[in-house]
Amino acid sequence: MIVQKYGGTSVGSPERIKNVVRRVAKYKAQGHQIVVVVSAMSGETNRLIALAKEMQAQPDPRELDMVVSTGEQVTVGLVSMGLIQEGLKAKSYTGAQVKITTDSAFTKARILSIDEQNIRADLANGYVVVVAGFQGIDKDGNITTLGRGGSDTTGVAIAAALHADECQIYTDVDGVYTTDPRVVPEARRLKSITFEEMLEMASLGSKVLQIRSVEFAGKYKVKLRVLSSFEEEGDGTLITFEEDDKMEQAIISGIAFNRDEAKITVRGVPDKPGIAYQILGPVSEANVDVDMIIQNVGVDGSTDFSFTVHRNEFDKAMDILKNKVQNHIGARDVVGDNKTAKVSVVGVGMRSHVGIASKMFRTLAEEGINIQMISTSEIKISVVIDEKYLELAVRVLHKAFDLDQEPA
Amino acid sequence: MIVQKYGGTSVGSPERIKNVVRRVAKYKAQGHQIVVVVSAMSGETNRLIALAKEMQAQPDPRELDMVVSTGEQVTVGLVSMGLIQEGLKAKSYTGAQVKITTDSAFTKARILSIDEQNIRADLANGYVVVVAGFQGIDKDGNITTLGRGGSDTTGVAIAAALHADECQIYTDVDGVYTTDPRVVPEARRLKSITFEEMLEMASLGSKVLQIRSVEFAGKYKVKLRVLSSFEEEGDGTLITFEEDDKMEQAIISGIAFNRDEAKITVRGVPDKPGIAYQILGPVSEANVDVDMIIQNVGVDGSTDFSFTVHRNEFDKAMDILKNKVQNHIGARDVVGDNKTAKVSVVGVGMRSHVGIASKMFRTLAEEGINIQMISTSEIKISVVIDEKYLELAVRVLHKAFDLDQEPA
Numbered sequence: 130m131i132v133q134k135y136g137g138t139s140v141g142s143p144e145r146i147k148n149v150v151r152r153v154a155k156y157k158a159q160g161h162q163i164v165v166v167v168s169a170m171s172g173e174t175n176r177l178i179a180l181a182k183e184m185q186a187q188p189d190p191r192e193l194d195m196v197v198s199t200g201e202q203v204t205v206g207l208v209s210m211g212l213i214q215e216g217l218k219a220k221s222y223t224g225a226q227v228k229i230t231t232d233s234a235f236t237k238a239r240i241l242s243i244d245e246q247n248i249r250a251d252l253a254n255g256y257v258v259v260v261a262g263f264q265g266i267d268k269d270g271n272i273t274t275l276g277r278g279g280s281d282t283t284g285v286a287i288a289a290a291l292h293a294d295e296c297q298i299y300t301d302v303d304g305v306y307t308t309d310p311r312v313v314p315e316a317r318r319l320k321s322i323t324f325e326e327m328l329e330m331a332s333l334g335s336k337v338l339q340i341r342s343v344e345f346a347g348k349y350k351v352k353l354r355v356l357s358s359f360e361e362e363g364d365g366t367l368i369t370f371e372e373d374d375k376m377e378q379a380i381i382s383g384i385a386f387n388r389d390e391a392k393i394t395v396r397g398v399p400d401k402p403g404i405a406y407q408i409l410g411p412v413s414e415a416n417v418d419v420d421m422i423i424q425n426v427g428v429d430g431s432t433d434f435s436f437t438v439h440r441n442e443f444d445k446a447m448d449i450l451k452n453k454v455q456n457h458i459g460a461r462d463v464v465g466d467n468k469t470a471k472v473s474v475v476g477v478g479m480r481s482h483v484g485i486a487s488k489m490f491r492t493l494a495e496e497g498i499n500i501q502m503i504s505t506s507e508i509k510i511s512v513v514i515d516e517k518y519l520e521l522a523v524r525v526l527h528k529a530f531d532l533d534q535e536p537a
Numbered sequence: 538m539i540v541q542k543y544g545g546t547s548v549g550s551p552e553r554i555k556n557v558v559r560r561v562a563k564y565k566a567q568g569h570q571i572v573v574v575v576s577a578m579s580g581e582t583n584r585l586i587a588l589a590k591e592m593q594a595q596p597d598p599r600e601l602d603m604v605v606s607t608g609e610q611v612t613v614g615l616v617s618m619g620l621i622q623e624g625l626k627a628k629s630y631t632g633a634q635v636k637i638t639t640d641s642a643f644t645k646a647r648i649l650s651i652d653e654q655n656i657r658a659d660l661a662n663g664y665v666v667v668v669a670g671f672q673g674i675d676k677d678g679n680i681t682t683l684g685r686g687g688s689d690t691t692g693v694a695i696a697a698a699l700h701a702d703e704c705q706i707y708t709d710v711d712g713v714y715t716t717d718p719r720v721v722p723e724a725r726r727l728k729s730i731t732f733e734e735m736l737e738m739a740s741l742g743s744k745v746l747q748i749r750s751v752e753f754a755g756k757y758k759v760k761l762r763v764l765s766s767f768e769e770e771g772d773g774t775l776i777t778f779e780e781d782d783k784m785e786q787a788i789i790s791g792i793a794f795n796r797d798e799a800k801i802t803v804r805g806v807p808d809k810p811g812i813a814y815q816i817l818g819p820v821s822e823a824n825v826d827v828d829m830i831i832q833n834v835g836v837d838g839s840t841d842f843s844f845t846v847h848r849n850e851f852d853k854a855m856d857i858l859k860n861k862v863q864n865h866i867g868a869r870d871v872v873g874d875n876k877t878a879k880v881s882v883v884g885v886g887m888r889s890h891v892g893i894a895s896k897m898f899r900t901l902a903e904e905g906i907n908i909q910m911i912s913t914s915e916i917k918i919s920v921v922i923d924e925k926y927l928e929l930a931v932r933v934l935h936k937a938f939d940l941d942q943e944p945a
Binding site: 143146147177180181183184185188189191192193195196198199202203205206207209210211213214219220221223225226270271272 | 551554555585588589591592593596597599600601603604606607610611613614615617618619621622627628629631633634678679680
C-alpha cells in the first residue's frame with residue numbers, strides 16, 4: 130500500500146494531472162493499493178487568498194479556510210476524473226469526508242485523528258482513493274486548513290493511519306542533495322537520509338519537505354520518499370527512521386546554508402539569571418523569529434549575548450533592543466550585522482566521529498574565512514560568516530567532506 | 538426572518554459582493570434575521586466544468602459535483618468576510634454543513650431534508666448565516682449538486698425549513714413583467730403574480746426563476762419575491778400562493794412567448810389506442826423534449842398528430858419520425874416547420890371569465906395572423922404562429938388585454 134502526494138506544480142494543469150494519472154495507473158498495474166493526496170493547482174491558493182483580501186485586508190480565519198480549501202477539492206475531482214477516464218476505479222474525498230479531524234486553529238490547524246475506514250473499504254474494493262491535502266474538519270464541523278505546505282502532512286498522516294508501506298512525496302526536485310546544486314554543481318543526490326538529518330537540512334533551507342510532515346513521519350515511523358513528478362525514472366531519496374549501518378559509510382550527509390541571516394549582539398550584559406528572557410522576550414512578542422542563540426561564559430560579571438534573525442526583521446529587532454531592552458537591563462551597547470550567512474554541516478555520523486568540527490574550521494581558515502559565531506547540535510555544526518564568503522564556504526566544505534563522491 | 542438569494546451576476550466580483558453586503562447590512566439594521574443563499578461567482582461554474590471536460594469529455598457525475606460545488610463555497614466565504622468587515626457577525630455554511638440532504642442523483646439531485654438547527658441557533662445568536670446554494674450531501678456523505686439554477690431551490694427550501702417570512706430572490710431583473718420589455722416597451726412590472734401564473738410564465742420563456750424553485754415554494758407556501766440586486770429601491774414582484782381578490786382586478790397577467798418552437802405533424806395516423814406513445818416514445822428516447830402536443834378527433838379512422846420541439850432538435854425529431862415511425866405505424870406522411878413561434882396569454886383570472894380565448898383569436902385575426910395550433914390549460918391559452926408575426930402578436934395582445942395599464 131502506497132500513499133503518493135503530489136504538490137501544486139505536479140497538478141498545475143490538466144496536462145500535468147494526466148501525467149500524475151499515468152504514474153498512478155502504472156503503480157496500480159503493479160498490484161499496489163494507492164491513495165493519492167493532492168494540493169491545489171499551482172497559483173490557485175494565491176488566487177483565492179487575493180480574492181479574500183479584496184473583501185477583508187485580514188480575512189477572517191474561519192472564512193479564509195472555507196474559501197482556500199476549495200483549491201484541493203477541485204484537484205481531487207479532476208484527478209479522479211482522469212483516473213476514471215483511464216479505466217480505473219477512483220473516488221475523491223475532501224478532508225471533511227475522510228474524515229481528518231483537526232483542532233480549531235483555522236489556517237494552521239493540527240491533525241488530531243483520521244478515520245481511515247472509508248478509505249480502507251474503497252481500497253479493498255479496488256478503488257484508487259484521492260484525498261484533498263492541506264485540509265480537515267474540526268469537532269464542530271468547520272472546515273480547517275493545515276497551513277501552507279500542509280498537504281505533505283496530510284500524506285504522511287494518512288500513510289500512518291493506514292500503516293502504508295511508503296509515503297511518496299512527488300515534488301519538482303528529484304530528491305535531497307548533499308547541498309544546493311546551483312552553488313555546487315558536484316552536489317549529489319542522497320539515496321537515503323535519516324529523519325534527524327532531514328530536519329536539520331530542511332530547517333536550514335533545503336526546502337524539499339515541510340518540517341512538520343517530517344516530524345510527523347518520524348513520530349509514526351512512516352517511510353518517506355522524495356521523488357520528482359517530472360521524471361519517469363529514479364528512486365528519489367528515502368528518508369528513514371533507522372540509521373542502519375549508515376554511520377560507517379558517510380559521516381556528513383550534506384551542507385546546508387541560509388543566506389538571509391542577520392546577527393545581533395547585546396554587549397556588556399550583566400551575567401545573572403533571567404537576562405536571556407529579558408532580551409528575547411520583547412523580540413518574540415513582536416513576532417520576530419530567532420534562529421541561533423549564543424551566550425558565552427561571562428567575565429567579571431558581564432557577558433555578550435548574540436542571536437540571529439531573518440534579515441528582513443533585522444531593523445525591527447535592533448529597534449526593540451536599543452529602545453526597550455538596552456537601558457532596561459543595563460547593557461553596554463547593541464551591535465548588529467545584516468550581511469551575514471549561516472553554513473552548516475549535517476550528519477548523524479558526526480556523533481561517533483571526533484574531529485568533524487576541527488576539520489570544518491580548518492577548511493574555512495585555509496580560505497581566509499572568518500567565523501563570527503558557532504553553534505552545534507548532536508548532528509550539526511553551524512557557523513555564521515560574512516555573506517560574501519557563503520558560496521566559497523559551501524564549495525570547499527562540500528569538497529573537504531568528500532560529498533561529491535558516493536560513500537564507500 | 539428573511540432568506541435572501543443572490544445569483545451569480547450579483548456576486549460576480551468583490552465589488553458586487555460588497556453591494557450585497559451593504560444590502561444585507563441594511564436589512565439586518567432593520568431588525569430582521571437574515572439567511573443569505575449565494576450562487577457561484579458568474580463564470581466560475583463554467584470555468585470549473587471546462588476544467589473537468591479537459592479531464593473527461595463526459596465527466597464522472599460524482600466527481601463533477603465535487604469540483605463544481607467549490608464555486609458556491611468560495612462565494613459564501615467571501616460574503617461572510619465582507620459582512621464581518623462591516624462589523625456584523627457572520628458565518629458561512631456549505632450544503633454539507635447545513636446539512637442539506639439530497640438523493641444521490643449527481644448533477645441533478647433533489648433535496649430530501651434540511652437540518653436547520655445550526656442555522657436557527659446562529660440566527661438566535663445574532664449571526665447572518667451565509668449558505669452555499671445549489672449543493673447538498675447524500676446519505677453516504679457524497680457532495681451533490683441540484684443542477685443549474687438550483688440555488689433558487691436552496692433558498693426556497695431553507696425558507697420553508699425555517700418558516701421564514703419571505704424568500705427574496707435577487708437577480709438582474711427587477712421583477713416579473715407583463716411581457717418582455719424588449720418586445721413591448723409598455724410592458725409593466727407586476728406587483729404580484731400567483732405561483733401558477735409564474736409557472737406558466739417561466740416555462741414559456743420568462744426566465745426569471747428556476748421552475749423547480751417556484752414549484753417548491755408553492756408546495757411549502759413560501760412567499761417568494763423577485764428583486765433586482767442592482768437597484769437600491771423597488772419592491773420587485775411578489776409571488777403568492779393566494780389568489781386574493783386578484784381575479785376581480787386583472788384577468789390576464791402577462792403574455793409569454795417562445796421564439797424557438799418548431800412544429801411537427803404526423804398526418805394520416807390510424808386513430809387507435811397506443812398511437813401517441815408509438816409516435817412520441819422514439820422521440821423521447823432520443824432525449825428530444827416535446828412541448829405542446831395536439832391531437833384532434835379523428836375522421837374516418839384516421840387523424841393528425843402534432844407537437845412542438847425546440848428548433849435545434851427539429852432535424853433530429855424529423856429524422857426519427859420519417860425513418861423509424863412513419864412506416865411502422867402506417868402514417869401517411871410527416872411534415873414540419875421550424876419557423877414557428879408560440880405566444881401565450883396567462884392569467885388565473887381567465888378561469889372565471891369567458892371570452893378570453895375568442896378575444897385573443899379575434900385580436901390575432903384582425904392583424905391577419907394565422908393560428909397554426911392551439912393548446913389551452915386552466916390559466917393559459919397558447920397558439921403557434923409563423924415566427925415572423927411573433928413581435929406583432931405579442932404587442933397587439935398586450936394592448937388588447939390592457940396590460941399596459943395598472944389594474945383598476
